[in-house]
Amino acid sequence: EKVSLSVIKADIGGFVGHSTVHPELVIKAKEELTKSGILIDFFVGTVGDDINLIMTHTLGVDHGEIHKLAWNTFLACTEVAKKLKLYGAGQDLLSDAFSGNVKGMGPGVAEMEFEERKSEPVIVFMADKTEPGAWNLPLYKMFADPFNTIGLVIDPKMHGGFLFEVHDLIHHKKVIFQCPEEIYDLLVFIGAPGHYCIKSVYTKEGEVAATSSTQRLNLMAGRYIGKDDPVCIVRCQNGLPAVGEALEPFAYPHLVAGWMRGSHVGPLMPVAMKDAVPSRFDGPPRAVxxxxxxxxxxxxxxxxxxxxxxxxxxxxTANQIANYVRRMGPFEPHRLPLNEMEYTTLPDVMKKLKDRFQEL
Ligand code: 13P
Ligand code: 13P
Ligand code: MG
Ligand code: MG
Ligand code: MG
Structure with a gap:
């Protein structure tokens, strides 16, 4: 029988501000998942102010019962968050009425179904204060860069390469690239992580190797309500990247969009779960x-x-980069370009000043 691994995450209230999850919310989430009866197992992970429900079951991906369980768990946690008056209680739950699938309703989702191998090592990557495209560079390195993953060179089972499924988050389209044959084409797109995201990676035989959450909360809500603090699942070993090859890209804290008010560029800092307490300028962005x-x-x-x-x-290195870029204050490229800020004050400022703009 196949097993499914679902990670569904949401920010339903920060403690204090946007820095962490209050322990009472974690207790409540565990309670709800324990009594559900439909899971094989679960772990409640946190990164910054986001709760990540890591769940195993046999119901497959996109299953209504699993999504409903996650949704109801977040609702129960929201009650606790409201009682404690945590910051932004219920922030990522965009609708009052659950319609059977959490996609498009606020929470981030990464799910995969597979035949469990003789040994099945998996890594759940969770990030806060950034967006789904933050995984593009590390996923590229894990599955397509031989300077990161020596297995691509010396493991006969990896030597044929992988398939990358890329989503256009603005126009809602997807495309699959064969790698290494098409890495230059792939890079044209995934080098723009705010627009194109690696959704999944497959072996050339079509077996799922990695999958990420690609929801863009701010686009769904139609107004700015923070970045989408993504998750990503990576299966490892035996024809897939070794655990150490999957972790190696994070030894380089690459620049990602997010940080303060979701409107800045900063380094993605790899930390232990207990250290995922983004504080300096609400950051810098974290990965666990x-x-x-x-x-x-x-x-x-x-x-x-x-x-x-x-x-x-x-x-x-991440702290040094943070020192360096913070000195630019409100200037690009530390602050994101205007088109990434359209749900902030820009439209209002433009409206206020529209009569003052004259032809040159
Ligand atoms: P082992 O010989 O311990 O299985 O290690 C192989 C490996 O994957 C190292 O990266
Ligand atoms: P979150 O998306 O983690 O809630 O962060 C929002 C924010 O504005 C941080 O400054
Ligand atoms: Mg928050
Ligand atoms: Mg967050
Ligand atoms: Mg968020």
């Missing part, structure tokens, strides 16, 4: 990597990978 061995759907773990001292230098 939780490793699990699946055993008949049971989540054996987590192993909190970025707690390892080998990521200390990446954190130092």
């Amino acid at each position: 990597a939780l490793g699990f061995q699946l055993a008949d759907g049971k989540l054996i773990g987590p192993q909190d990978f970025f707690a390892d001292v080998s990521f200390n230098e990446a954190r130092n």
